[in-house]
Amino acid sequence: MIKPAAIYAVIVLYNKSFHDSITFNSISKHKSIQIIICDNSTSDFYNEQSNSFDNVTYINMKGNKGLPKAYNQALDYIGNQTGIICWFDDDTAIPDEYFDLVIHYFLTPDLDIALPVVFDEVGMLSPCILKGNYCHRAKNLAEIAGNISAINSGLSVNLKVYEDFRYDDNMFLDFVDHAFFREMRRRHKTIQVMQDNILYQKFAANSSSKESAIVRFKILKKDLRYFYKDTTFSRLYYHYIIMRRKARLVLKYRSLKMAFI
Numbered sequence: 474m475i476k477p478a479a480i481y482a483v484i485v486l487y488n489k490s491f492h493d494s495i496t497f498n499s500i501s502k503h504k505s506i507q508i509i510i511c512d513n514s515t516s517d518f519y520n521e522q523s524n525s526f527d528n529v530t531y532i533n534m535k536g537n538k539g540l541p542k543a544y545n546q547a548l549d550y551i552g553n554q555t556g557i558i559c560w561f562d563d564d565t566a567i568p569d570e571y572f573d574l575v576i577h578y579f580l581t582p583d584l585d586i587a588l589p590v591v592f593d594e595v596g597m598l599s600p601c602i603l604k605g606n607y608c609h610r611a612k613n614l615a616e617i618a619g620n621i622s623a624i625n626s627g628l629s630v631n632l633k634v635y636e637d638f639r640y641d642d643n644m645f646l647d648f649v650d651h652a653f654f655r656e657m658r659r660r661h662k663t664i665q666v667m668q669d670n671i672l673y674q675k676f677a678a679n680s681s682s683k684e685s686a687i688v689r690f691k692i693l694k695k696d697l698r699y700f701y702k703d704t705t706f707s708r709l710y711y712h713y714i715i716m717r718r719k720a721r722l723v724l725k726y727r728s729l730k731m732a733f734i
Contacts, residue, residue: 478579479556480572481632483509483547485540486563490518497523499567504528506572509550511543540625540649541640548635555632562626565674574670575629585634585662589627589670590614598674599624600666603651606701606710614666621664622654627672634662647696683726687734690722694734 482500484491491497491510500508508529512520515537523529532546544560551558557579561567571589578587591599595610602611603622611617628650634657644652657664681689694715701711722731 479507479554480505480575481507481509481547481551481554481556481558482561483511483544483558484561484563485543486510486512486514486518486520487537488514488516488518489563491520491523494563496561496563496565496567499565500561501526501529502569503572509547511547513537513539513543539642539645541642541644544640544649545642548639551632557629558632558635559627559629560625562674565626565672567627567672568670571627571670571672574667578665578667578670579629579631581665583663584665585631586657586664587629587667588623588664589667589672591624591627591672591674593674599627603654606707608648608651614668617666621658621666622651624674625650625653626674627670641699643699644696645692647693648700649696652700683728686722686726687731690718690734693718 484494484496484500486494486497497508497510500506504527506528508526509532510520510523510529511532511534512518513534513536514520521531521533524531530550532543532550534543534546548558557575559572559575575587578584588600590597597611597613600611600614600617600621600623602609602617602620604620608622638656640649641652654664697711697714701707701714719732719734722734723729725731
């Protein structure tokens with residue numbers, strides 16, 4: 474690897490052993506990367522054992538406190554250090570060249586944020602388009618123009634961005650990433666897509682039981698209500714999104730009860 478400024482890789486674990494984390498197994502081979510595990514698990518998977526690795530710091534969140542609190546804990550641990558922070562979930566395979574490419578892009582003066590191109594089972598997931606209240610997939614990178622947003626996993630950020638920013642812990646999981654990009658765009662931060670840094674992701678939420686779908690929907694509903702709280706139009710748009718999501722759940726699970734969650 475190229476000799477970089479300090480790179481911190483933050484992995485948020487949820488209800489799994491770090492041994493079973495595709496992300497951890499991908500990154501731990503890079504001994505120069507400082508890994509911070511924020512454990513949001515609701516049961517004990519003995520993840521504190523990860524501290525036996527010289528380049529790993531383990532933070533027990535003592536239950537699922539959501540993404541913003543986990544992210545902020547990692548940032549508080551890093552403190553006033555300089556370098557690059559890379560955010561990851563626990564189930565993404567990270568290519569061997571990922572960090573070399575991150576370092577290469579951050580050789581550009583004044584770059585604040587660099588993001589990979591992420592694909593899932595449907596197609597290109599990230600970056601995506603956030604235009605006003607409307608957030609949706611892009612068919613290609615050219616379509617995004619100045620309306621960029623992205624998912625958290627794989628995101629690399631210059632630590633100077635966090636000198637005056639922390640994640641809003643009024644949110645829990647959904648749209649935390651879009652809230653970040655909305656604010657970074659408002660602050661005119663420089664954002665670069667790493668077109669040659671490709672990740673592939675499979676989300677557990679893509680297939681779920683009725684019970685877990687209800688739990689996820691309630692989290693989504695609360696997060697979207699907060700994300701769209703600022704104007705009358707955005708609040709109306711929130712209700713539109715929720716009605717559409719409920720309709721999908723009713724059709725998927727063939728249950729009218731899903732319309733009243």
